[in-house]
Amino acid sequence: xxxxxxxxxxxxxxxxxxxxxxxxxxxxxxxxxxxxxxxxxxxxxxxxxxxxxxxxxxxxxxxxxxxxxxxxxxxxxxxxxxxxxxxxxxxxxxxxxxxxxxxxxxxxxxxxxxxxxxxxxxxxxxxxxxxxxxxxxxxxxxxxxxxxxxxxxxxxxxxxxxxxxxxxxxxxxxxxxxxxxxxxxxxxxxxxxxxxxxxxxxxxxxxxxxxxxxxxxxxxxxxxxxxxxxxxxxxxxxxxxxxxxxxxxxxxxxxxxxxxxxxxxxxxxxxxxxxxxxxxxxxxxxxxxxxxxxxxxxxxxxxxxxxxxxxxxxxxxxxxxxxxxxxxxxxxxxxxxxxxxxxxxxxxxxxxxxxxxxxxxxxxxxxxxxxxxxxxxxxxxxxxxxxxxxxxxxxxxxxxxxxxxxxxxxxxxxxxxxxxxxxxxxxxxxxxxxxxxxxxxxxxxxxxxxxxxxxxxxxxxxxxxxxxxxxxxxxxxxxxxxxxxxxxxxxxxxxxxxxxxxxxxxxxxxxxxxxxxxxxxxxxxxxxxxxxxxxxxxxxxxxxxxxxxxxxxxxxxxxxxxx
Numbered sequence: 001x002x003x004x005x006x007x008x009x010x011x012x013x014x015x016x017x018x019x020x021x022x023x024x025x026x027x028x029x030x031x032x033x034x035x036x037x038x039x040x041x042x043x044x045x046x047x048x049x050x051x052x053x054x055x056x057x058x059x060x061x062x063x064x065x066x067x068x069x070x071x072x073x074x075x076x077x078x079x080x081x082x083x084x085x086x087x088x089x090x091x092x093x094x095x096x097x098x099x100x101x102x103x104x105x106x107x108x109x110x111x112x113x114x115x116x117x118x119x120x121x122x123x124x125x126x127x128x129x130x131x132x133x134x135x136x137x138x139x140x141x142x143x144x145x146x147x148x149x150x151x152x153x154x155x156x157x158x159x160x161x162x163x164x165x166x167x168x169x170x171x172x173x174x175x176x177x178x179x180x181x182x183x184x185x186x187x188x189x190x191x192x193x194x195x196x197x198x199x200x201x202x203x204x205x206x207x208x209x210x211x212x213x214x215x216x217x218x219x220x221x222x223x224x225x226x227x228x229x230x231x232x233x234x235x236x237x238x239x240x241x242x243x244x245x246x247x248x249x250x251x252x253x254x255x256x257x258x259x260x261x262x263x264x265x266x267x268x269x270x271x272x273x274x275x276x277x278x279x280x281x282x283x284x285x286x287x288x289x290x291x292x293x294x295x296x297x298x299x300x301x302x303x304x305x306x307x308x309x310x311x312x313x314x315x316x317x318x319x320x321x322x323x324x325x326x327x328x329x330x331x332x333x334x335x336x337x338x339x340x341x342x343x344x345x346x347x348x349x350x351x352x353x354x355x356x357x358x359x360x361x362x363x364x365x366x367x368x369x370x371x372x373x374x375x376x377x378x379x380x381x382x383x384x385x386x387x388x389x390x391x392x393x394x395x396x397x398x399x400x401x402x403x404x405x406x407x408x409x410x411x412x413x414x415x416x417x418x419x420x421x422x423x424x425x426x427x428x429x430x431x432x433x434x435x436x437x438x439x440x441x442x443x444x445x446x447x448x449x450x451x452x453x454x455x456x457x458x459x460x461x462x463x464x465x466x467x468x469x470x471x472x473x474x475x476x477x478x479x480x481x482x483x484x485x486x487x488x489x490x491x492x493x494x495x496x497x498x499x500x501x502x503x504x505x506x507x508x509x510x511x512x513x514x515x516x517x518x519x520x521x522x523x524x525x526x527x528x529x530x531x532x533x534x535x536x537x538x539x540x541x542x543x544x545x546x547x548x549x550x551x552x553x554x555x556x557x558x559x560x561x562x563x
Contacts, residue, residue, distance in 0.1 A: 001253045001255050034124070042183065052124065058128055127144070144205050184207045198223055280357075302511075304514075310330060334364070354407070357408055407433065410505070475490070486523045499546070502547065
């Protein structure tokens with residue numbers, strides 16, 4: 001599914017009109033789509049619905065939506081911000097149905113509007129479309145603030161009534177879960193949201209759900225505006241997918257259907273070798289759990305064989321906890337991988353399909369030397385016994401064997417940032433998985449600058465570094481060197497806890513080991529991780545869910561979502 005800018009959407013609509021689907025037909029489909037989303041979520045029969053109607057096409061969408069909701073049995077009232085042309089086809093249809101219309105200009109102190117909102121079960125925001133300029137000024141901003149204040153009063157009154165009728169209720173019971181009213185529905189986008197930048201006006205009306213048309217907009221997956229979108233629904237309004245304007249857009253949103261098509265089949269006659277052998281170089285005495293989380297996640301995502309290459313000091317606690325992986329015991333210094341581990345790891349990689357390096361390895365100088373030598377495939381000429389520390393000072397010789405497809409994660413990224421010309425060391429098309437702090441260290445940019453334009457930052461890094469960039473966070477961005485970019489449609493505080501990145505890294509290396517190319521593996525892995533987080537957050541709560549809680553949900557998502 002494409003993600004578009006405002007200008008791209010205009011061009012898509014223009015080409016759709018030229019292809020034979022008129023603007024009027026698109027508006028009818030848009031309004032019908034809004035009505036259908038609402039009626040699929042709640043029984044609107046007898047409910048009070050207020051439609052806020054703007055002066056442009058967005059208002060026209062709202063008029064159509066209100067008409068369909070009235071036909072479904074709702075008590076619909078339209079509030080027109082400005083008088084519309086009396087020949088407006090959609091306005092005439094509403095008038096023919098004798099549905100009540102309030103003109104805001106005739107409601108000088110806003111008391112009628114506030115009264116309608118206080119009594120409303122659903123408020124549909126069809127005031128402004130995607131092409132607005134911020135900040136909002138004058139009467140429009142005042143109208144939005146009046147609606148927002150009335151909604152808050154309405155919700156507070158309903159909370160108090162619930163408490164009187166049912167006794168104390170939990171916050172979870174009071175949260176909107178699909179039938180908790182009043183419900184705010186944004187048509188195309190919440191009024192006050194810049195759909196290109198994600199900027200949000202202070203007067204903007206946050207929505208419980210947004211029904212957008214043809215494709216998500218960039219600003220709907222960019223913060224702070226994304227927080228006002230609520231649940232996002234995309235409605236087809238008749239724009240053909242093969243339009244030139246659509247085909248030229250490099251930015252996608254991952255969907256379950258898309259990810260399902262990326263994943264390999266699991267034949268009945270498979271054996272463990274069918275699903276790949278993956279090596280995970282991870283862990284140190286301070287971060288034993290990172291290695292465990294990554295290894296179990298790799299198995300849960302379908303890998304056939306998982307080997308943990310870890311400092312010898314943490315082998316015993318890991319082996320006691322995890323019985324499935326095999327182990328390579330790496331040379332260490334004070335419980336951290338040291339530079340002499342390169343020889344053993346390179347020898348052990350023979351026959352492996354993918355390598356993950358980074359979870360929990362720490363930032364010791366000797367570990368940095370290990371990463372530098374590994375990334376340039378340099379090894380020491382002197383060799384010690386397998387599994388033991390090797391003596392320092394050996395002569396450096398070239399190591400010609402290529403590394404398997406790689407995921408570089410966590411402290412491996414932090415250590416890379418300390419290596420001169422690190423971008424020339426790694427083989428191309430590794431999957432790099434920085435969170436904003438790690439991206440800041442790799443790029444030298446401030447975190448706020450990165451977060452302000454996450455898509456562009458990921459795209460630029462992928463192009464310059466010739467790597468697959470998976471920029472973690474709410475609406476994770478995956479970018480490839482050729483410009484292809486995918487946004488993962490999850491923003492979930494349940495994932496904002498230590499160790500969830502290790503789980504993601506394990507999923508990624510598992511998919512690489514199963515034969516996916518790096519970019520599809522990054523997209524599918526990030527989607528699977530996000531979907532597991534959604535399921536865990538829903539069942540366990542968005543506060544208190546731990547990284548370990550995600551693990552069983554990886555397989556559950558693969559099964560229940562048929563991925």
